[in-house]
Amino acid sequence: MLLAPMTVGAQDVPDFAADRIDRIVKQRMAEKGIPALSLGIVVGGEVVYERGFGRLGPGRSGDVDARSLYQIASISKMFTGIIANALIAEGVLDPEASITTYLRDVLQPDALRRLAPVRVRHLLNHTSGIPSRHCLIYSYVQRPRFAGYSEAQLIRDLDSVRLERTPGKHYEYSNSGYAVLGYICELAGRRSFRALVREHVTARYGLQRTTVTLESDGVDSIIESPPRSSEVVPWRMSFGKGTPASGVVSCVEDLTALMVAQLRAFRATAAGDAAESAPLVLTGSFADAGHGERYGYGIFEHAAPGSTRYSHSGSVDRFYSAYDFTPAKNLGVVLLAVDDDGFDVMELQKEIYAEVSGAEYEPGWRQSSLARRVFETALEAGGDAGVAKLRELRESRDYYLAPDEFRRAVTALITRGRTAAARQLDEMHDELYPATRRPLAHTLAFVALADGAEAARRCFAGQDGADQIEAAEYVLREDDLNRAAYAVLEQGKSELAIALFELNARAFPGAPNTYDSLGDAYRRAGDERSAARSYRTALALDPSSPTAKAALDQLRTTSVAAEATAEDSKDDRAMIRRTLQDYIEGSTRGEPERLRRAFHPDLNLYSVRDGAIHVWPGTEYITEAESGGPTGETGRILSIDFENDAAMAKVMISPPRGARPFLDFFMLLKVDGRWVIVHKLFTRRRA
Numbered sequence: 001m002l003l004a005p006m007t008v009g010a011q012d013v014p015d016f017a018a019d020r021i022d023r024i025v026k027q028r029m030a031e032k033g034i035p036a037l038s039l040g041i042v043v044g045g046e047v048v049y050e051r052g053f054g055r056l057g058p059g060r061s062g063d064v065d066a067r068s069l070y071q072i073a074s075i076s077k078m079f080t081g082i083i084a085n086a087l088i089a090e091g092v093l094d095p096e097a098s099i100t101t102y103l104r105d106v107l108q109p110d111a112l113r114r115l116a117p118v119r120v121r122h123l124l125n126h127t128s129g130i131p132s133r134h135c136l137i138y139s140y141v142q143r144p145r146f147a148g149y150s151e152a153q154l155i156r157d158l159d160s161v162r163l164e165r166t167p168g169k170h171y172e173y174s175n176s177g178y179a180v181l182g183y184i185c186e187l188a189g190r191r192s193f194r195a196l197v198r199e200h201v202t203a204r205y206g207l208q209r210t211t212v213t214l215e216s217d218g219v220d221s222i223i224e225s226p227p228r229s230s231e232v233v234p235w236r237m238s239f240g241k242g243t244p245a246s247g248v249v250s251c252v253e254d255l256t257a258l259m260v261a262q263l264r265a266f267r268a269t270a271a272g273d274a275a276e277s278a279p280l281v282l283t284g285s286f287a288d289a290g291h292g293e294r295y296g297y298g299i300f301e302h303a304a305p306g307s308t309r310y311s312h313s314g315s316v317d318r319f320y321s322a323y324d325f326t327p328a329k330n331l332g333v334v335l336l337a338v339d340d341d342g343f344d345v346m347e348l349q350k351e352i353y354a355e356v357s358g359a360e361y362e363p364g365w366r367q368s369s370l371a372r373r374v375f376e377t378a379l380e381a382g383g384d385a386g387v388a389k390l391r392e393l394r395e396s397r398d399y400y401l402a403p404d405e406f407r408r409a410v411t412a413l414i415t416r417g418r419t420a421a422a423r424q425l426d427e428m429h430d431e432l433y434p435a436t437r438r439p440l441a442h443t444l445a446f447v448a449l450a451d452g453a454e455a456a457r458r459c460f461a462g463q464d465g466a467d468q469i470e471a472a473e474y475v476l477r478e479d480d481l482n483r484a485a486y487a488v489l490e491q492g493k494s495e496l497a498i499a500l501f502e503l504n505a506r507a508f509p510g511a512p513n514t515y516d517s518l519g520d521a522y523r524r525a526g527d528e529r530s531a532a533r534s535y536r537t538a539l540a541l542d543p544s545s546p547t548a549k550a551a552l553d554q555l556r557t558t559s560v561a562a563e564a565t566a567e568d569s570k571d572d573r574a575m576i577r578r579t580l581q582d583y584i585e586g587s588t589r590g591e592p593e594r595l596r597r598a599f600h601p602d603l604n605l606y607s608v609r610d611g612a613i614h615v616w617p618g619t620e621y622i623t624e625a626e627s628g629g630p631t632g633e634t635g636r637i638l639s640i641d642f643e644n645d646a647a648m649a650k651v652m653i654s655p656p657r658g659a660r661p662f663l664d665f666f667m668l669l670k671v672d673g674r675w676v677i678v679h680k681l682f683t684r685r686r687a
Contacts, residue, residue, distance in 0.1 A: 018049055024351060025053055032344040036064045037337040040256035041356055045263050045330045047256045066253040067209060070336040072321040073314025075255075076248035077178050078282065079201055081298020083185050083193075084124060085279030086200040093188040095121040095284060099128075102184045103158065105663070105685045106652065108638070111159045118167045123181040124297045125287035126173050129163035131477055133404065135176040136513070137242040139479050149240030151654050152636040153542065154183055160508040164475050170435040171287040171295060172403075175245045178298075182244020190660065193244055200279065205261045207254035212243045246316055255334040259325055266310075266327035282310075313349075315342045322349040331356055370399035374425065375409040379416055383424030390428060403433050407480060410442055414487035419449055430473075438473055441480035444500060445488055453499035460503050478508045482517050494525040505534075512542035519551060528555055540581060572675070576640050576647050576668060579675045583666075584635030584651060592626040600669070600676040607682050618680075632656040638663075645670035652685075661685045 021041070029037060036054035040047065052064035087093035094101070096119055100112045107115070122128040133139050135157045137149040158180065165172060182193050189196050194212045202210050239247030265280035282297035294301045302309040311324040320342045325332025333356060335349045347364055354361035370393055378386025393399050406429075413422035426442045448456035481504040489497035501518040508514050519534035532555045538548040579598050586594030603618035638650040647668040654661040667679040 018051075021049060021352065021355065022051070024355065025051075025348070028344070028348045028351070029053060032339070032341070032348075034337060034339045034344060034348070036068075037335065037345075037348075038064055038066055038068055038070070038252040039336075039352065040066060040252040040259075040334040041352075042256055042259050042263065042325070042332045042334075043330070043356065045260060045267075047260060050252055050256060052252070066256075067251050068336075069209060069249050069251050070321065070338070071246075071316055071319040072248050072250045072255070072336065073246055073316040073319055074175075075250075075312050075314050075321050075323050076244060076246050077314075078298040078312050078323065079197060079248050080178055080182050080185065080244040081124060081282045081296070082279050083189075083196045083200045084120070084181065085282065085284065085297055087185055087189050087196075088284070089278050093120060093185065095119065095124065099123065099180065099184055102187045106155050106158075106661070108159045111161070114161070114163065115158070118163070120181070120184065121285050122167045123177045123184070125285055125295050126171050126177060126289075127165075127168050127287045128174060128177045128180075129165040129167045129170075129172075130161055130174050130177045130180060131164050132172070132174040132176055133479060134161050134477065135179050135242065137179070137239060138175045138245075139513070148238040149179075149242045150634050151183070151241055152634050154179060154241040155636060156510040156512075156541065159510045160478060162475050162477060164436055164477075171289045172436070173289075173295075175242070178245035179242045183241055185244070192656070193241075197248070201258070202254075205258050207250070207257060210248065210250040210254045212248055213238075246314070250336075252334050252336055255323060255336075259323070259332045259334060263325055263327055263330055263332065267330065270327065313346065320345040322346065324349065324353050326357060329357060365398065367398060367400045369405055370394065370396075370401040371405035371409040373399065375412055378413055378421040378425060379418060383418075383421030386421055387424055387428060390425070390432075394432075401432065403436055406432065407439055407442075408483065411480075411483045411487045414442075414445055414449075414484065415490045417491055419446065422446075437475035439480045440474040440476040441484040443474070444481065444503065445484040448488060448496045448500060449491075449493070453496050456496070456499055457503065460507075476507055478504060478511050478514060481507070482513065485517065485521070489521055489524065494521065497521050498525060510541065512538040512545055512548070514538075515541065516545060516548050516551075519548070523551070523555075531555065540577060543585070572642055572647075572670070573640060575670075575675045576642060576649065577637060579668065579677065580637050580640075580649055580651055580666070583664075583677060584637075584653070587625055587653065588631050588633040588635055590625050590629040590631070592622045595622045595625055598677050600671070600678045603678055603680065605680045605682060642668075647675065 021039070025037065025039060028034065034054070036052075036056070038052040039049065041049035050066035052066055052068055054064045056062045056064060056068065084093060084095075088095055098116050099118045099120055100107070100116050103115070104112060118128045118130070123130075135149070136153050157176070185196055186193055191199070197210070197212055201207060239245075262280045265278075269281050282299045283301070284297050286294040286296050286301065289295045289300065292303060294303070298312070300311050302311065307326050307328045309324065309326045311322070313322040314320070318338050318340060320337045320339060322333070322335045322345075324334075333349065333353045335345070335352065337345045339345050343364075343366055350364065351361050353359070370390065373393065374386045374390045377389040394401060406425075410422045410426050413419070413425065422442070423446055426438075426446075429436075429438045444456050444459055447459045481500060485497050485500035485504060488500060498518070498521045501514070501521050505511075505514040505518055515534045515538035519531045519538065522528070522531035522534060532552065535548045535551045535555070538545055539552065542548070582594040582598040585591060586598060599618045599622070601618075605616040605618060605621055607614050607616070633653050633655050635651055635653045638652055640647065640649045642648070647670075649666045649668060651664040651666065652661050653664060661684070662682055663685055665681040666677050668675050669678050
């Protein structure tokens with residue numbers, strides 16, 4: 001297939017030869033061992049090439065083609081940017097509004113205070129200060145991808161988040177930030193993310209195969225990732241509320257169709273036709289991303305005289321994706337692949353783009369982790385040598401130094417007992433990352449190892465002249481302190497480690513992983529009763545937690561879990577929480593016996609209907625739950641307040657598909673040693 005040269009405005013593109021592209025792709029796939037790849041090319045604003053290479057997967061029949069489905073990873077952010085643009089145009093989303101405008105009914109007051117400076121625009125261009133790995137699905141907690149990520153989990157994560165940077169001041173790529181953005185789009189648009197994708201992207205631009213939830217009839221068309229790990233089962237992946245950042249499934253046929261529309265929109269905007277441009281022109285606001293790049297509304301801009309290029313790429317579980325176009329030349333390339341080495345895939349994309357655009361292909365180079373090199377040097381030769389190696393190589397193009405990897409290197413040195421070397425590297429933080437606050441977790445670990453658990457507690461509380469958690473120069477992240485505590489635990493210092501895990505649970509009381517790790521530390525120390533109590537708290541916060549369930553199953557063989565249950569019965573707050581959990585799971589799962597256990601027999605439910613008080617007998621509510629079965633809803637305890645034998649509580653029940661949640665207000669009494677719900681008021685959250 002040969003096309004004549006095309007003149008597009010003032011820009012010429014070279015002859016396009018499909019057979020040459022075929023040769024390049026097949027040669028590189030053979031050289032690098034890339035098992036499957038789909039490629040689409042747009043020239044002159046039209047799709048001129050769509051082809052697949054390889055097989056769907058080991059042991060499966062069928063060849064890869066342009067309709068084969070892939071996880072497109074971070075290109076999902078571009079979809080979220082398009083949705084946000086559409087909602088901004090509708091007037092239901094304000095890019096300059098604080099994100100708390102949309103989250104005020106779901107977050108705790110402390111979280112609303114911390115997040116008030118963050119604007120919607122900051123989420124869009126990665127300047128929010130929300131750490132990329134804060135959300136559970138992106139953290140270092142071992143959790144299979146198909147376990148999902150629920151609204152309740154996202155809200156818990158938001159309740160505990162601490163901003164690493166001043167919002168709006170500095171760019172730092174954040175997967176968690178885009179998960180939050182997608183949730184805000186759901187709240188503002190009053191629809192699920194799936195519905196928003198369908199309305200504003202797939203239906204509008206004719207994308208037939210793109211989805212956020214892979215149906216059973218699509219399983220045979222998704223590329224299977226190389227079977228290096230038994231956990232990689234792509235058609236069972238579920239990013240849940242992380243989908244706006246990473247979880248969209250698509251194909252080259254759809255993405256090239258979207259690119260054609262996007263090129264048309266960008267070119268119309270350049271010609272002064274604003275009406276044609278929205279919402280595909282993702283340039284409402286930019287943040288300087290360094291290296292000549294800026295980040296807009298879900299897309300990178302690479303400035304060049306007369307030929308500014310826009311792109312996004314991504315990777316997840318050995319899926320690699322690249323989406324790259326130049327409006328002035330009216331061309332672009334979409335590449336989707338699976339491979340064990342993303343470097344080879346991205347290099348192939350660069351080579352093809354250069355071939356199509358007439359640019360010179362400059363081979364890249366593999367960069368090594370400077371954090372790992374410095375760690376190895378410090379481990380072998382001490383902190384002075386590690387610092388010297390850091391200063392020697394930090395400007396070398398052969399190395400990269402990511403903040404998160406640097407923090408992990410410091411923690412790894414603590415794990416190996418090289419605390420002095422770890423402290424020396426930690427003191428380099430401000431020089432290396434002047435815009436990012438120092439991790440308080442390292443300081444707490446150093447204080448604990450030097451002066452004991454009580455000194456660490458005083459430091460945490462801001463006594464003895466130590467800095468407060470919210471001080472400008474420090475940030476406390478759950479995963480940082482979790483890793484630091486484990487590092488101390490690996491030194492055999494169980495008491496100190498438990499103190500750090502307890503501080504983490506105190507700082508992040510809604511995070512199930514803090515209690516899971518605390519339970520692990522107690523169990524290693526031989527305190528099985530405390531371990532069982534911690535695991536039960538983790539399970540109450542996250543009923544799907546596989547580690548807490550497995551640990552409790554093991555502990556039950558020693559009757560410790562039963563003892564912990566009996567001891568917890570003396571804890572009123574724990575008892576109230578169990579009653580509310582019976583209500584939540586009884587209602588959402590259709591389990592009437594749990595509702596009967598939670599409700600006093602004389603309970604009534606009250607709401608306002610058509611301006612008048614509506615009374616609903618509790619017995620009728622239970623009967624309806626019994627006949628209705630599981631609802632697909634999720635529930636979350638928002639607050640508990642009690643005194644003596646009386647309590648008040650607030651619960652949020654979230655329907656599926658992004659509908660407005662219900663807010664339940666309870667009155668409880670302690671009757672015969674057991675807390676029961678005696679009245680329930682309920683309403684819908686404000687629109």
